[in-house]
Amino acid sequence: xxxxxxxxGLDGDDTLWHSEGRYHQAQQRFSEIVARHGEVADLDQRxxxxxxxxxxxxxxxxxxxxxxxxxxxxEVTNGGIEAAEVKALIDLGRGMLEEPVVLVxxxxxxxxRLAAAGYRLLLLxxxxxxxxxxxxxxxxxxxxxxxxxxxxxxxxxxxxxxLGRLGVVAAEFLMCGNSMRSDVLPVLEIGAAAVHVxxxxxxxxxxxxxxPPGARFAEIAALSDLPALLQ
Amino acid sequence: xxxxxxxxGLDGDDTLWHSEGRYHQAQQRFSEIVARHGEVADLDQRxxxxxxxxxxxxxxxxxxxxxxxxxxxxEVTNGGIEAAEVKALIDLGRGMLEEPVVLVxxxxxxxxRLAAAGYRLLLLxxxxxxxxxxxxxxxxxxxxxxxxxxxxxxxxxxxxxxLGRLGVVAAEFLMCGNSMRSDVLPVLEIGAAAVHVxxxxxxxxxxxxxxPPGARFAEIAALSDLPALLQ
Numbered sequence: 210x211x212x213x214x215x216x217x218g219l220d221g222d223d224t225l226w227h228s229e230g231r232y233h234q235a236q237q238r239f240s241e242i243v244a245r246h247g248e249v250a251d252l253d254q255r256x257x258x259x260x261x262x263x264x265x266x267x268x269x270x271x272x273x274x275x276x277x278x279x280x281x282x283x284e285v286t287n288g289g290i291e292a293a294e295v296k297a298l299i300d301l302g303r304g305m306l307e308e309p310v311v312l313v314x315x316x317x318x319x320x321x322r323l324a325a326a327g328y329r330l331l332l333l334x335x336x337x338x339x340x341x342x343x344x345x346x347x348x349x350x351x352x353x354x355x356x357x358x359x360x361x362x363x364x365x366x367x368x369x370x371x372l373g374r375l376g377v378v379a380a381e382f383l384m385c386g387n388s389m390r391s392d393v394l395p396v397l398e399i400g401a402a403a404v405h406v407x408x409x410x411x412x413x414x415x416x417x418x419x420x421p422p423g424a425r426f427a428e429i430a431a432l433s434d435l436p437a438l439l440q
Numbered sequence: 441x442x443x444x445x446x447x448x449g450l451d452g453d454d455t456l457w458h459s460e461g462r463y464h465q466a467q468q469r470f471s472e473i474v475a476r477h478g479e480v481a482d483l484d485q486r487x488x489x490x491x492x493x494x495x496x497x498x499x500x501x502x503x504x505x506x507x508x509x510x511x512x513x514x515e516v517t518n519g520g521i522e523a524a525e526v527k528a529l530i531d532l533g534r535g536m537l538e539e540p541v542v543l544v545x546x547x548x549x550x551x552x553r554l555a556a557a558g559y560r561l562l563l564l565x566x567x568x569x570x571x572x573x574x575x576x577x578x579x580x581x582x583x584x585x586x587x588x589x590x591x592x593x594x595x596x597x598x599x600x601x602x603l604g605r606l607g608v609v610a611a612e613f614l615m616c617g618n619s620m621r622s623d624v625l626p627v628l629e630i631g632a633a634a635v636h637v638x639x640x641x642x643x644x645x646x647x648x649x650x651x652p653p654g655a656r657f658a659e660i661a662a663l664s665d666l667p668a669l670l671q
Contacts, residue, residue, distance in 0.1 A: 263534075266534055266537045266538065266570075267503060267537070267570065268568070268569065268570030268571075269570075272498060272503035272504055272507060272568075273503055275507060276503060276506060276507065276530055276533070279510065279526060279530065280527065280530055283523045283524075283526060283527050286523070288522070288523035288524050288527075289523065290523050291519070291523075292514045292517070292519035292520065292521050292522075292526075293514075293519050295510060295514060295523075295526055296511065296514050296519075299507055299510065299511055302507070303494075303497055306497045306498070307497065337499070337503075337568075337569070338499065338568070338569040338590065338591075338592045339497075339498065339499030339500075339592045340499075342592050356605075359569065360569075361569045361570045361573050374587075
């Protein structure tokens with residue numbers, strides 16, 4: 210049990226709704242397209258390297274991912290990739306943005322129980338502003354949230370800034386999400402509590418070590434376990 | 441003189457800092473690259489059409505613009521565009537994101553005078569979250585602002601949502617920016633005041649008709665004229 214919590218932050222992608230699956234599927238199609246020009250043994254690593262190189266300029270999200278796929282395809286095929294294939298990669302990105310929002314099992318019920326229990330809920334997501342707003346709207350969960358924030362990075366400075374602006378002190382804040390790197394470690398660093406709810410797919414960039422011992426931290430199997438943890 | 445104003449909203453791109461110039465330059469380079477495959481008489485219109493078609497999925501900003509340039513190049517060259525040229529288009533987008541922030545003449549002084557005069561300042565920009573945050577940070581103006589908001593669209597609903605969340609009533613709000621479509625018309629529609637400060641370049645998408653007669657509206661030649669207009 211984690212006590213003293215008044216404001217509960219929830220992550221969006223792969224916490225409230227499925228998202229990584231669309232990246233995963235797009236990456237498989239990407240591999241198929243690139244493979245026509247010859248096998249690239251370390252294609253996933255090459256793509257990840259380009260994504261990480263671009264992160265400081267593009268930020269997170271589908272549009273940057275699409276540009277990184279195109280750039281990687283050009284690199285690994287030594288310019289052999291054709292215009293029609295580049296078009297197919299852009300269409301992959303478009304398909305990701307158009308993909309309907311599917312909630313994670315039990316997420317809606319957990320959100321409603323937390324709201325009914327009197328917690329102020331903060332939806333805190335990162336990625337393309339436009340894509341995230343679409344997902345938030347489509348999720349149907351926005352009315353249960355006290356505040357909604359889309360941020361470009363989830364680091365300690367971001368959490369301090371968002372909480373400061375909302376007048377929330379770290380001691381009464383708990384963040385829950387699927388990314389150890391984004392939803393847990395920086396939150397513990399500012400002295401708030403964090404709950405990790407693993408998702409079956411994790412982007413390599415979001416993988417991070419366990420929290421330090423003694424932190425106000427818990428891991429749960431599903432979001433439906435969160436209300437009981439707080440009471 | 442516009443009276444009763446307590447909160448002044450200021451647009452970022454082409455109001456506080458130069459931005460359209462980087463799109464303009466990129467578009468010229470884009471034309472040169474495409475022209476290698478044959479002259480396209482209505483290239484600007486073709487690009488604009490693709491941008492507008494993609495707006496509902498990509499939203500505003502450099503990354504969506506870059507994807508639209510690539511898509512247009514593939515279309516107008518009937519797939520003749522080469523991988524190295526696609527790479528050059530991605531690099532154009534990267535160059536736009538890396539371009540240093542240059543403030544519009546007199547913008548910094550106007551912001552400081554408004555802040556010193558006791559107005560609460562709201563920086564309200566639209567575009568890529570990551571790019572806008574970079575520009576805001578680089579501008580050095582953030583400390584003078586009461587609040588900073590990056591939004592995906594500037595329509596009446598957005599203005600109502602942002603003001604509602606900040607507890608600002610429309611009657612005491614004034615928005616100032618270079619876009620009639622984004623900074624003026626929707627603001628007048630919600631009953632607030634708006635000031636248009638034209639920029640020498642305007643993206644076709646942002647062009648819009650004049651405000652209705654009788655609106656709390658003014659046009660000024662430069663941001664430096666704003667403080668006097670309010671006192």
